[in-house]
Amino acid sequence: MEDIQSYEATYFTTCLVAAVALPLISFFLSFAISEKYSWIVSFSAPFLLLLSTVAAGFVFYAVWNHEPVNIQWHWFTCAGYTFTAGVLLNNIAALMLLLVTFISFIVHSYSTAYMAGDPDFRQYFAMLGFFTFSMLGIVVVDNLLLIFIFWELVGFSSYMLIGHWREKPEAAEAAKRAFLINRAGDIGFLIGLMILWANTGSFNLTDIDSLSGYSSWMTAASLCVFCGVMGKSAQFPLFSWLPDAMEGPTPVSALIHAATMVAAGIFLLARVYSLFTPPALDVVIIIGTLTALAGALSALVQFDLKKILAYSTISQLGLMVVAIGAGAPQAAMLHLFTHAFFKACLFLGAGSVIHSLHQAQHQSNTALDVQDIRNLGGLQKKLPFTFIIFLLSGAALAGVPLFTGFLSKDAILNSLMAWKGSDLSWRWLIFASAFLVSFITVLYTFRLIWSVFKGEEKVTASLSIEEPPVAMRVPMAILAATSCWLFVSWNPFDFSGWIYNGLTSVKHFHFTFIALVSAAWIVVALIVAYRIRERSFKSAVLLNGFYLDRVYRWLIESPAFQLALFTNKVDKKWIDGVLHTSAYLQLIAAHVTGWFDRVLVDGAVDGAAGLTKGIGSFARSFQSGKIQLYIFWAVFTIIIFIIWTLL
Amino acid sequence: MFPTEHFLYLGALLFSSGLIVVIVKKNMIMVLLGIELMLNASNLNLVAFNQLHPGSVAGQMFALFVIIVAVCEAAVGLAIIIQVYRYYQTSVPDEVSELNG
Numbered sequence: 062m063e064d065i066q067s068y069e070a071t072y073f074t075t076c077l078v079a080a081v082a083l084p085l086i087s088f089f090l091s092f093a094i095s096e097k098y099s100w101i102v103s104f105s106a107p108f109l110l111l112l113s114t115v116a117a118g119f120v121f122y123a124v125w126n127h128e129p130v131n132i133q134w135h136w137f138t139c140a141g142y143t144f145t146a147g148v149l150l151n152n153i154a155a156l157m158l159l160l161v162t163f164i165s166f167i168v169h170s171y172s173t174a175y176m177a178g179d180p181d182f183r184q185y186f187a188m189l190g191f192f193t194f195s196m197l198g199i200v201v202v203d204n205l206l207l208i209f210i211f212w213e214l215v216g217f218s219s220y221m222l223i224g225h226w227r228e229k230p231e232a233a234e235a236a237k238r239a240f241l242i243n244r245a246g247d248i249g250f251l252i253g254l255m256i257l258w259a260n261t262g263s264f265n266l267t268d269i270d271s272l273s274g275y276s277s278w279m280t281a282a283s284l285c286v287f288c289g290v291m292g293k294s295a296q297f298p299l300f301s302w303l304p305d306a307m308e309g310p311t312p313v314s315a316l317i318h319a320a321t322m323v324a325a326g327i328f329l330l331a332r333v334y335s336l337f338t339p340p341a342l343d344v345v346i347i348i349g350t351l352t353a354l355a356g357a358l359s360a361l362v363q364f365d366l367k368k369i370l371a372y373s374t375i376s377q378l379g380l381m382v383v384a385i386g387a388g389a390p391q392a393a394m395l396h397l398f399t400h401a402f403f404k405a406c407l408f409l410g411a412g413s414v415i416h417s418l419h420q421a422q423h424q425s426n427t428a429l430d431v432q433d434i435r436n437l438g439g440l441q442k443k444l445p446f447t448f449i450i451f452l453l454s455g456a457a458l459a460g461v462p463l464f465t466g467f468l469s470k471d472a473i474l475n476s477l478m479a480w481k482g483s484d485l486s487w488r489w490l491i492f493a494s495a496f497l498v499s500f501i502t503v504l505y506t507f508r509l510i511w512s513v514f515k516g517e518e519k520v521t522a523s524l525s526i527e528e529p530p531v532a533m534r535v536p537m538a539i540l541a542a543t544s545c546w547l548f549v550s551w552n553p554f555d556f557s558g559w560i561y562n563g564l565t566s567v568k569h570f571h572f573t574f575i576a577l578v579s580a581a582w583i584v585v586a587l588i589v590a591y592r593i594r595e596r597s598f599k600s601a602v603l604l605n606g607f608y609l610d611r612v613y614r615w616l617i618e619s620p621a622f623q624l625a626l627f628t629n630k631v632d633k634k635w636i637d638g639v640l641h642t643s644a645y646l647q648l649i650a651a652h653v654t655g656w657f658d659r660v661l662v663d664g665a666v667d668g669a670a671g672l673t674k675g676i677g678s679f680a681r682s683f684q685s686g687k688i689q690l691y692i693f694w695a696v697f698t699i700i701i702f703i704i705w706t707l708l
Numbered sequence: 709m710f711p712t713e714h715f716l717y718l719g720a721l722l723f724s725s726g727l728i729v730v731i732v733k734k735n736m737i738m739v740l741l742g743i744e745l746m747l748n749a750s751n752l753n754l755v756a757f758n759q760l761h762p763g764s765v766a767g768q769m770f771a772l773f774v775i776i777v778a779v780c781e782a783a784v785g786l787a788i789i790i791q792v793y794r795y796y797q798t799s800v801p802d803e804v805s806e807l808n809g
Contacts, residue, residue, distance in 0.1 A: 685805065686804075686805030687801065687802045687805055688801045689731050689732070689801055689802070692731055693731045
């Protein structure tokens, strides 16, 4: 019996290590293979990720609905404190582990075709592997300090990937912005860690889970940690990097939006949920609502194919944060899970449109912005497969019944319903905005699909467009298939399937009428969307993401610039002045001592020497060597002597 | 009988002349001559002072010795002068100035 257990333990550990380390091995391998054999990478990288996914599947099977696994070992001792490092696998972590490896595998496979011929092919796959590894690190570790390390690694790899086409100035700028805005949030995260350490002396997630009672430091710490989440999960007001990040390759966007980057924030919130006090949760839910509304409204007016998707991600992330704030991390994780699939699928679909149009453009030597939906239209005939993909995943995004999105959104609405209580308060506003957001979601999803695939063909009419290669179609098909409600629960109108029940032990509130109301609501939204399909909304504020960039500039950049000017002035006037004055004083002192040295010290020495010399030469003058002079002096002296004695 | 002072004046005059000759002359032989003058002045003094002690000839005797010594001295001095002349090819005392400090 014991043997079997230890066998299972080693088996489990091997699978876990394989799941986490294989992407890292892919990273090293991609760099190790020489330029000449770079085609090997396009096989090795997806293969390693497939192995990693399989290993993650085993881990998931071993952990799901079992006791959480917590393996710890001694990390280091500092100033008497012992730091442990370890892994903590509960249901949430196991689900994320599987999700991240799977989406990453899909994206890897898709990228082999999408990125074929890219000069930095190897670096691209290396960074994909590293990105996945960093995210897996966040998922499995049991320690906020380690999470922070991997968190930063995720930020770094996203920087590398968004700026993959670094010769494009916009891409370089976007990568820089994503990195800097994330740093801004991470400052908060770091401060939160310090507060946590100062009060508990531990970073372990299990210790955080066992915290009881609410104290003000917990509010402060949780809000600081939430700052980091705001950066990473693109919450208001730190979301402007996400639309800019569309400058990166499209599969990277799929990865960022589905599994590795923005999901990290939501995952972290769910992971340290017990740190959040009611006031902190109120802040979280308000920020989430603002984000959801801002993202949805902005998505409605964008013209860039990928930016619509980016803003929709922001909006959906806002909804997830709302769910966390409403005290239902399981609903947030459910939405994260479903969203990961359909959003990755939508991005891969968008990538497929862009890829096909690029290929067609290459053949016909025309130039147009293929991401601008004003140039697109009527592509259904030429790209039927991509159209179906878009339709399925778009339906999931819009929350059409029978799709996963409907169920996860329903879970969030249910949690809000339970949270708002029966008395009328500001909480009803949040509840109403969630409905409003799901309404707008339908509008912009419909607008996106309609303007790309329906209507008249515009500039693309003359191009001969072909469907993308099989290596891109198969991953899309797999992801599109996961939009089916069966993946979440058996009942298409009840979200509490295997995932939801696995994520929470609390008896959930299920309001059936919410499901019915939201289904009707979606249908109304679809009708409205069809009615206004030809109308285009114009709003410069929404198009530019609420001018948040300008706000940043106004709030941060120009004060910083002013401060820099001021400090420059202070530096020049005061510090340099003081320095110059002191230098001048030193110079004067040096001159004085120099003069003293030269005139007095040297003078004394020279004077002594000169005196001796003078006496010497005076004495010498008698010794002229002339005998008669000697005689004269002798006589003279005698006479003087005689006179002296006689007188 | 002349008073003693007259002899003393003459002796002082002679001594001074000899001394001046010794100091200023450009020839060693002349310097030697100057020395002779000074010796003779002292002889004159010896003899003159003897006048104060009648019946004694110690002064004259002393003068005689001085004359003899002066002869010897002149002989040695001339020999030195000749040697110096041989060595330096000059008899001007100023030019023999190796003792110059």
